[in-house]
Every structure is written in structure tokens, then in C-alpha cells.
Amino acid sequence: MANEFTNSPRFIPEASPDEQVPAIAPSIEQRRHQIFPVLTEQETRRLRRFGTVRTYDNGVRILEAGYTTFGMVLVLAGRMAVHRYDGLGNSSLIVEHGPGEFTAEVSQLAGRPSLVNVTAVGTVEALVIPADQLRALVIAEAELGERIVRALILRRVNLIEVGSGGPVLVGPAGHPNLFQLQSFLTANGHPHTVLDPAQDEGTLALCEHYRPGADDWPLVVCPDGSVLKNPSHAEMGRCLGMLPELPPDKVWDVIVVGAGPAGLATAVYAGSEGLSVLALEARAYGGQAAASARIENYLGFPTGISGGALAGRAYVQAMKFGVEVGIPMVAARLVCDAPPLAIELADGQRVRGRTVVLSCGARYRRPSLANIRQFEGRGIYYWASRIEANLCAGAEVILVGGGNSAGQAAVFLSAHAARVHMVIRGDGLKATMSTYLIERIRATPNIELHPHTEIVALEGDDEGLKQVRWRNNRTLGEKNCDATRVFLFIGADPNTDWLGDCGVEVDAQGFIRTGAAVAAAPCRAGENGAAERAALETSVPGVFAIGDVRAGSTKRVAAGVGEGAQVVSQIHGYLASLPAAR
Template sequence: MAKATILTVDDDPGVSRAIARDLRRHYGGRFRVLRATSGDEGLEALREVRLRGEAVAVMIADYRMPTMNGVQFLEAAMDLFPRARRVLLTAYADTGAAIDAINVVDLDHYLLKPWSPPEENLYPVLDTLVDIWDATSDPETPETRLVGHRWSAPSFAVREFLARNLVPYRWIAADEPEGAQLLEAAGLTPADVPLVVTAEGRVLHAPTEAELAAHVGLRTSPAADFYDVVVIGAGPAGLGAAVYAASEGLRTVLVERSATGGQAGQSSRIENYLGFPDGVTGAQLTDRARRQASRFGAEILSATEVVALEAAGSGRVLRFADGTSVGAHTVVLATGVTYRRLAGAQLDGYCGAGVFYGSAAFEAASCRGDDVYIVGGANSAGQAAVYFSRFAARVHVLLRGPDLTHSMSAYLIQQIEAVPNIDIHPCTEVAAGDGKGHLERLTLRDNRTGALREVDATWLFVFIGAEPQTQWLDGLVARDDRGFVLTGPDLPEAGGRSPRWPLARAPYHLETSVPGVFAAGDVRAESVKRVASAVGEGAMAVTLVHRYLEAQ
């Protein structure tokens, strides 16, 4: 198999030779290092690599180049090699432009010139990016192919599952020649989408998430019958708990109903998370956390739904939707929350066909040249607005309130104000939606005057509030009137012997009404809805798990 490529693009011959020399010295045994002296030359080199069927691992481009600067080059190069990691080479005076580029080309990192010594300033950065590329791209493995329709809700569900679980796949429209051929070969018609053809050639027609997970390399069943700790939910809190539990020697299994990352995993850019001054996408953060948990020995189950929790003496039993079960000494509930549906707007029939709850960032390229409508005024909505503004003709943000200041971080408000094709519509709600087969129109209501207006719209992304999915805990775990799990001092009659709390000792801070069962992150009542606090609670829950186990 041919070596994958690392490409550098710099119009300064001296700099171009120097970085190519340093790269070959450290990576030459594994990668082919190419250098180009202009953006056009770099794109031509990438096209040749693509024609040979080879892979590109990392692209490094200088910011200041004539005709086509580094940001413009990386944006064009994304279409040829979307999984290649992207680095901008810049002088100190241009760091502001580099930071701005993060939201334009989903930049992985920027490097300052000079990078000497490379052992400190170049190789550690690229080692990390190569590790990420290794985990998400295997040129020797045939790709998974998905045949579907643009406005097919089942097709969207499969796309979302694959994208959020970081499974490489290729989307093929059913009306394209290749899509029609695959459908015919499978004995299906265009009305029978979605069709999945796995890397091994297995044909799956309208698969469930469990079937899909089992055939694309995701684990769906535990390797053992009993663990020290079972973590339910693989958002930031669950991933944090799994990393700390496994790293401290606890037998750990992480169970996720849909995809790792939770709501944070769908974020196009998280810029206020400690340790990432240039920001990080939700997918990148999720990928790193997942690989970290796996490296420490945690098992990660996907498309596995927990439907019941039972107390069995000193142990805890979790029952899955497929009828199987697993036992544990302790449990960490980190199931997070889901976005609320738009009530009364008659949009349920358009879910996945123009109406999306969450960012569905993989749909961004399909929005090119269209108007996009976003409902919500919190950070998730703001991040989505900035991201979609790169593709859409205009982005319309619909707010129930008068402005963004009440619910959105100041840095995001400043970004939005600086983007010319984002329009803010205060005091505006979605009253109804309409269309044949997919969303085509929205009726908007001014909640101050009641006035209605109709707009053409094929893309609506909703980020309104959040609800915990905790009905399966009925009768066992105490919750508040909104369904959030009560813990520690918030438990009724905490510290005394009562139906709510059975022990003489007071419950630990994150402990639920069931001893040995802890809650962390957004599912917990009165939690701070931030990624950093969720990760912190996940880590804190493991500390309390140790305390609980030592007391047994």
C-alpha cells in the first residue's frame, strides 16, 4: 500500500524547504512528504494524489500567499480530502487571522513561524493530528456506502448515526447512476431507501441502529456480566466518568443509546472549553475522549438502550432493550438531555426532511446557497449559526425573546454580529410549516403583535431547551417535577432513614436516592449546563464511586 501524504504549501522557498526537511526527518519513514509553492500548485498535487487512490493525512499551508492564501487553499482542499487534518502556518502578527480561520475551514491547529526547535513546537502538534487521522481514516479499508434520498427521514437517521459515531461513509443519492445500480443489485427500488453497503460488502436495507452498529465495527454487547461501574450515556459527563474510572483501574463499561458526544458532540465549535484556546469541534472532542477511554480499557457500547435499573442487594442490575442485562457495583447516570420539539407548529412530519433537532452539521454542504432558519438563542444555536453561515446564502436566527444577551455567551454574540449574512429576528416564533414531502415554507409569528408572515424555507434547525429522558427510572430514582435526577443534599429527607434515602449516612454529593447510583452532567437537577462542568462532574462521580466501594 502506498504511503499516505503530508503536504506543505508555502510561497517562500526557504521556509518551504525547511519545513519539508523537518517533516521528512521525523515522518519520512511512514509518510510521503510533498511541498508546493502556491495554492494552485498544492491543489494540483492533491488532485494527483486522489487520482492515484492514495490518502492525505495532514495539510500545512502558509497564511500569507499571493493569489490564494492559506485559508482559501485549505477550504478548497477540504473538498478533495475532507478527513485530512488542517494546519495553518502563520507569523505572530497573523494569529488573529488564524483564529478566525478556525470557523472557516475547521482548522485543527495553527503553527507560528519559526517553529524551531521542531521537537518542541512542530512534532508534538503533528503527532497528535496523525493519531487523530489514524483513528478516523484507514485507506486500506473499503468505505461504507449509503444510498438514500435528500428528503428521506430514514436516510437522514442513518446518516446522522454514522456521522455522529465517526464512521467513515460515502453518501450516494438514489437518483445517481451508482445509487441506482446498487439498488438494482440489491433487488430494491428508489422508494426502498435507505440502503447501506458495508465495507465488507454486506447489504443492509433500512437497518436499525443496533443492526447498523453491529456491521460497521461498533460494539453493542458487553464482554462481561459484571463490572465495577456502568456509565450510562456517552456525552461529556459519561466520557469523563469512563476515562477517570478506567484509568484508576475500575472495570468500566460505557453504554450509549445512540452516539458518543451527546449534544456537545454535535457542536460545530466549542470555544470556551479549558485547554483549547483555538476552539475544538464537538466531534473532535468526542473522538479524543472516546479514544482516551478505550486506551485506558473502558468498554464502549453503542446503539444499546438501557430500559430498567434494579437494586439487587449490594449490586445494581441494568436491563437492555434487547432483553439482556449486566450487573455492577455502581452506576453513573450521565444520560444528558434532548432538545424539545416545537409544539403546535405541525412539523413532526418533516423531521429529517427539512426539520432537524440539533445541528446536523453534515448537512451544511447541502445548504449551500439556500436560506437556513435556526430556532433558539443559546450557545448551541449561536455556534450553528456561525457554522452554517459559511454555506448558506443567509442564516435567520429566530428568538422568542428580545435579544441574545440573556442566554448566549458574549464571544458568540460578537462573532454573530461580525458575520454579514446572519440575521437576528427577535420576538419571533414558528407558527407552522408546510410542504410536499419535505419542508418548503414556514409561517412565522411576531409574539408581540401576533402578526403572521410566510417565508420560503427548506432548512430549519431547532435548539430550544432540553428535556431529560429519565422515564425509565420511574419508581426507583427520585427526580424533580421536570424529570431531572435529584442528588445529594437535594434529596428529600436526605440523611435520615426514609423511603427516599435508606441509609443512616447522608448521600454523597452526586449520589441519587439509590445508594451506589450517581448522576453527573445535564441529567442532574440544578447542574450547570456547560461541557466543562459536565466533564468535572463525571470525574467527581468516580471519586465518590471509590468512596462508596471502600465503605462496602
């Protein structure tokens, strides 16, 4: 097969013939009727006010992967063929939509680029609904909107499970850079495909053309055909349309820094109440909570829910209410020398807001081991998702930590690893872990607890971690363990060092003081002229703090969500106090 290359960064070999592939992953086959609902004529008539009727001739490309941004396309007459397209020129039929069916998936709530190609089969008459009107639709038409949103979510789940759509990651198996990008995409619920050039002949032309060196892996083929060498998370975000274009002159009502449970709660409640909201997240929505294999004490989920599933639902809710979410967008400096408030991003952009909500959480804490950074992503991990669990199949692993997150991770990993060694400095788990988790760990035969113990040395090479040495601090005896995977759940430090220029008051540990805990700083004047500071407001008027980063907060998902909801009423109070011209 001949391949054509141009001077542009796109890689578009001759497309392979279409072939039918399973449209539905076996695990959700029974929900096909929810994934591809057929709307009645009456329901279709109700939707016409949200879109524009257009006609497409046979063979016209209605949507193009990586380029077309849209909300929803509903077939009125004719048929549309939906094809997976991977940027390497490989195309395969996913499904055909007839009258009453529509094409869209969850990212279209935010108007992100299409993950698939959609082509007219014969003459097609369709209702084209832009993203802002799709959001209006799912709110105004409650019952119908619920069915549509459910279909959008299930389609994203299906794309992930069958490996359709999204970027193609090409790199040697086990390469640390490949792992980091896989982890980033998985944490953000984004479909992708991973190919090993040693095993997949289809990548030969790509590798021969780009000739990647040792530091160039992985090659990433974006949905639009452009190719990146070992991209950063920000470059990956731009490739996928996860980084929105932010108008430089816009002043947001609320800028939320951090999209963990607390930040997402603020985004959802503020967005649902008509405030314009921008949420900034450095890595992935859900924060540390998203790494929890199962949260069993969250109200309303008696059988538990994974942190990823809970965060994913909240993220979709935020998009539904028009919240603009930027991932990865790193806040580098808070600017409060003149109204409105502003945040300078790591890439140099500046965004402005009438209020700022700090839900920036904490950074994972590292033990004081000289070479620990050398093995991060190659044996040292700070959370336990499906990707990390797959690396542990049949192996012995070490997990350091005795809190609830550590307990959840240990139970989760025990289903994959041959043995999980839990290493803690204390004499037991009772003081730091919920009783139900302690009992579950005791009942799991391949989890072994090592009290009064800490890791003292890591050994390995450029390929990764090879051996761990730990010490019992009572007997002073040391032991080598051939475990090549170590999971660290030893707490985190508050992510507040970027707030210094504004003088946001923090306690001795760096957590942000709010309300009555603020020592001495100017307050705004209340209605009766008395000094006034809201319970979640920091020492800087208009800047609020919630969740784990707030001094005195309860480090629980439910508590963070509660503060995220509570702060919205305080934001309304602050906005009402601003001069009308603002």
C-alpha cells in the same frame, strides 16, 4: 463483468483490478510522517514483549475487512499491502508497509473489525499485537505510545476524508432515511461512502438483485459484504462491530449511561484507575456538545475546539484505558431490587454493575407544531454538523433558539447559507447567550435576528419541508418564509423517565436530585455509623448522577467534565463500603 449471488445476505461481485489511489487527503498531506511513522530497530525490540511473531507466505490475507479483529500488526521483514475494500468487490491500494511500519487505526484499540484488507507481499515476518496488549503498550511506553495513538487517530481522519473503508450507503440523494444514517455515522466519526443509484452505474447489479421498495432505502453494504435494507441504528452498529458482545455473567465496577462530556470523563478517569467500565450511548459519543461548531471558553483551547473534536479525543482516551463502549445501546430500565445493580437494555439484554453513573443528558425539545415529526430529517434538524451545513449551501435557513448552542450553530451555518434567520421569543440575546457570541452574531452580515417571534406553521409534502410561517408576538403579524431547513435549539427535557422502577428521586422538572438535595431516602452507613450520601449520589445507593441530567448542575461542558472526574472518587468510596464478597 459477471456477478455471483448466493442465498447468503452477502453481495460479493467479482473484484475490480487494484488501482493506486491517493493515500493521504490533501488537507493532512503535510502530516504523512505522523500517519505512517517508521519505528527504529530499538523501538521494535521494545514492542516485542507485547505481541507474537508470525510468518505469512506471499499472497496470504493477514487482515480481512469486516472480519478480522486485531490490535496492531508491525512488519519485521517483508512488505504488507493495505487495500481499501468496500464490500461491493471494489479494491484499491492505499499504502504498502515495510519493516518498522504497522497497520492499525483507532478502532483497533477496542479490537473492532478491520476496515481494510491487508495482504502479504512476499514472505512477511510480523509482530501481531492483540487489542488488549496494544492498550497496555500505549500506556507502558508513553513516548512511543503517544506517536502510535496519534497515527491511529490521523488514519481514521484520513479514511473519513478520502472515503476509504466502512460501509457503502446506496440511496437516492436527499432521501430522509439516507440522511439519518449519514448523520449517525458522521456523529460517530465512522468512515463511509454514499452512492446515488441514479448516478453510479456500479450499484446497478446491487439494486437489480435486491429490488428495494420505497421503504427499503438506503441499501447498506457492510465491510464484510452483507447487505441491509434501511437498517436501524442498532443494525448499523452490529454491521460495524460498534456493539460489543457483553458477557452475561460479568459484573462491571461502573456502568456509565450516556457518553457525553460528563460520561466520557467518568469513563476515562475510572478506566485509568483500573476500574472495569461499560459506557452505554443511545446515539453517538459526545452528546449534544458534539454538535457545537466551536467551543471557545473551554480551558486550554484559546482558539476554540469543535465539540466533535473534543468528544472524539475523549472517546479515544476511553478506549485507550480499556473502557467498553456500546453504540447504540439504549438503557430502558434501571433495576435495583437486589444487588448488584442492573440495567435492562432496549434489546432485552441485561448488564450488571456495582455502581451506575447516570449522565444520560436530555432529549431535544420539540415545539408544539402538529406535523413537526413529518419533517424531521427532511427539513427539521436538532443540530448543525457538516452534513446539515452542506444541505444549506446558498439557501435561507431558520434557526430557533437564543442560547450558546444556538449562537454557535448560527455562526457556523452562516458560512454556508445565504442567510440565517435567528428566531427568538425574547427581546434579545443578552440574558441567554455569552457576550462573545452576541458580538460575533452582530458582526456577521448574513445573520438576521427576529425577536418576539415564533414559528406557527410548517408546510411541505413527502419530499420534505417547503415553507415556514412565523408570527411576531408583539405586532401579531405573520409572514411566510420559503426556507426549507429549520434548526431547533430550544433546550431539552431530562432523559429520566426510564428510572421510575427504582424510585430515583427527581425534581419537578424531572432532573435527578443528588447529595444534600435528596429529600428523604435511606443512606448507607459511614465509617462512624452515621448516614452517608456522596455529593453526586442519588436517592438509590450506588447510583450517581452527573452533567445536564443532574438537578442544579451548571449546563456547561467544563462543568460536566468536572463532575465526571469528581464522581470517580465517590465511586471508590462506595465500592470500599461494599462487603468483601461482593
